[in-house]
Amino acid sequence: MATLKVVVTGGAGQIAYSLVPLIARGLVFGPGVRVHLRLLDIPPAANALEGVAMEVQDSLFSTVLDGVLATTDEAQAFDGAQVAILLGGFPRRPGMERGDLIGKNASIMKRMGEALERYACHNCKVVVVANPAPTNCLVLSSHAPSLSRRNISCLSRLDHDRMVGMLLHEANRSLSAPVSAGGGDAGARGWRRLGPADVRGACVWGNHSNSQVPDASAVEFLIDGSWVPAVSVIGDSGWLDLSTSTPQGGRVLEGEVSGLAEAVRGRGAAVLGARKLSSAMSAANAIAGHLSDWLAPAAVSVSPSQAVSMGVTSDGNPFGVPEGLFCSFPVHCGGDGEWAFAEGYRLPEEAERQLEASIAELREEKSIVSEMLGEGAATEGSQ
Ligand code: NAI
Known part of the structure; x- marks a missing residue:
């Protein structure tokens, strides 16, 4: 071998x-x-x-x-x-x-x-x-x-996984809650705990920085064999809204309704604040997911049939991001070393606006490295 x-x-x-x-x-x-x-x-x-x-x-x-x-x-x-x-x-x-x-x-x-x-x-x-x-x-x-x-x-997979983890936390909390006063408990309605394979449609777009755009507008959960929109499970569309901010420095706490995107952006700082060390375990796990989806056979892949967030060349992207950059997009991986831009993703207006700002930041960073390395190190549109 x-x-x-x-x-x-x-x-x-x-x-x-x-x-x-x-x-x-x-x-x-x-x-x-x-x-x-x-x-x-x-x-x-x-x-x-x-x-x-x-x-x-x-x-x-x-x-x-x-x-x-x-x-x-x-x-x-x-x-x-x-x-x-x-x-x-x-x-x-x-x-x-x-x-x-x-x-x-x-x-x-x-x-x-x-x-x-x-x-x-x-x-x-x-x-x-x-x-x-x-x-x-x-x-x-x-x-x-x-x-x-x-x-x-x-790697943008850590941010992706953070978002999926928060969505699962909220969905399982909501599903396990009593149906209504006197309406029986979760066990009575046959509640099954959702896992990562029961979530689709999440994507983190843009730069790997605070300008990243964690978009949950297309997220669905697999409930009783059918995909249903996240809002109908979590029951609070405000929490999923990109423009909602969280006052708790990126920490989503039990019982708290706050902005998902801000919580994802602030998660690294929240872990650092709590642990006094950066999020190495979850970063390593995200790298494992990124590589196994991309390079390993389906049996090892974490998300064999789902689109995942991955930072790749913007060349040929169908989302209107300028060519000649690297940027986080939704992609499908076949486990054979290939990847393709995922189809069917349409950003809401607010996400489009935020992505434009993230792209502007990527271009600014590109001009910084071009100046520093000279020799047209990162010429837009090259290769
Ligand atoms: P760390 O500081 O513990 O380790 C970095 C290591 O790189 C050190 O051992 C250092 O000696 C070594 N190093 C520095 N220059 C080198 C060179 N020229 N050749 C080989 N090794 C060199 O950092 P940690 O926590 O392991 O994180 C690594 C990087 O990953 C950091 O830049 C961090 O910001 C980044 N990061 C990115 C994430 C993402 O989602 N893209 C998530 C988490 C961390």
């Missing part, structure tokens, strides 16, 4: 620590696919990286893992890589300007693009997680010209 060569940059970081066990247990590429894992980090993180490699050895993941390489050498890490998971990036420091952060990470992505171009397999599939993820894809793509833009993606 052939072995899949997978490189994870930022291998000593928080997300990698949660992601490696998912890969090693066969939950990303399938239990029948052997993986040679390369964990790359920078020299100051070499000791921590070695510690991760020790823990991998101690975890006896032997059935899927065909070896682990912990390295600070890009040539070794990317050699023949068929999948690249790019977590490595520079964190925002207090007082740092957004443009400076974008520039620092653009330099890292330039190196990653060059390494992909020189050492990786030319059909390598890439997911960029490090922020600013869509703009990092542009830089990467311009420095890895042999790679099709369709092979480069970025």
Whole structure:
């Protein structure tokens, strides 16, 4: 059986620590696919990286893992890589300007693009997680010209999953409530708890930033074998409305009616505030979902028949977003390394307005990296 060569940059970081066990247990590429894992980090993180490699050895993941390489050498890490998971990036420091952060990470992505171009397999599939993820894809793509833009993606799945999780929470709360005063309890009407496969139509559009557009206007739940609109289950259309804001800093609390979109946008900050650490477990799980839907057979895929949110090239999109950007859209994945823009999604007017602002931000970020990298790093409409 052939072995899949997978490189994870930022291998000593928080997300990698949660992601490696998912890969090693066969939950990303399938239990029948052997993986040679390369964990790359920078020299100051070499000791921590070695510690991760020790823990991998101690975890006896032997059935899927065909070896682990912990390295600070890009040539070794990317050699023949068929999948690249790019977590490595520079964190925002207090007082740092957004443009400076974008520039620092653009330099890292330039190196990653060059390494992909020189050492990786030319059909390598890439997911960029490090922020600013869509703009990092542009830089990467311009420095890895042999790679099709369709092979480069970025993670918006965490925001998508956050939205689905909140919708499920509300739907299950509503379904489990008594039908009416004296009308019997949930058990009496045969209530079944809804899971991720019982939700469709959710999508997060635009940039991976606070300008993202989490749209639930087309969401439906599968109840008793039929798809029904979310409002008829949750019973409060205001909560689903994009223009409704939540006063609780992005936290959806039991019994509270607040704006879903704002809650999704604020979820990362809410987890950080509560945990004092970023949301590494859910980010790793979202990466696993993104990759398994895209690259693994249907049996492993998390959402085999549903559209999911994915940051991809805007080239050829049917939604009116300008070409030459990377942006989060609803896509269908076949588990064979291909994806297609999902059909039948029509944004409501408010969402259209918000998406325009998000696209304006993407264009601004593009002009920042173009200036910093020179050489027309991310020429609109190229390739
Ligand atoms: P972290 O700070 O724990 O780990 C980052 C790692 O990258 C560190 O070990 C660092 O040494 C390494 N690194 C820095 N420069 C590198 C380079 N040139 N080559 C290889 N490694 C390098 O961060 P964490 O929590 O693991 O997050 C990783 C990235 O993912 C961050 O940029 C974060 O903002 C982003 N993120 C994106 C999400 C999304 O939905 N797109 C969700 C959550 C996080």
